Amino acid sequence: MTAEEFVKACHDEKKEALKDYFEADSESAVGKIIQKLIQSGVSRDDLYRLVDTVLNDTYYTILLGLDGAGSLGNTQVTYSIRDEEGNLLNECGEIEASAYEYFMEE
Secondary structure, three states, X not given: OOHHHHHHHHHHHHHHHHHHHOOOOOOXXXXXXXXXXXXXXXXXHHHHHHHHHHHHHHHHHHHHXXXXXXXXXXXXXXXXXXXXXXXXXXXXXXXXXXXXXXXXXX
16 A cells, blocks of 8 residues: 555545434434534534535645644654554655645645
């Protein structure tokens, strides 16, 4: 897996979570809260944009933290991500570029 494939997998996970959250019969805690808010009159579209933006910002921050391009918990270091065979997934900066493309340019 490359750094870009890793970021894409994170992006796919975000899209699946968002889809689940907004299904009328969602069993997730977030989905249940969203349904209650919609039933109380909050715009589904506004909620969708809010949750999508929160997830984009969160994933982007975490991915940049792993890449060493940002901090996690007020600590900025570069982490090495390896697959189960020990192959290095990311050189410093590789995740950052893909993360911006997938999470900030949407």
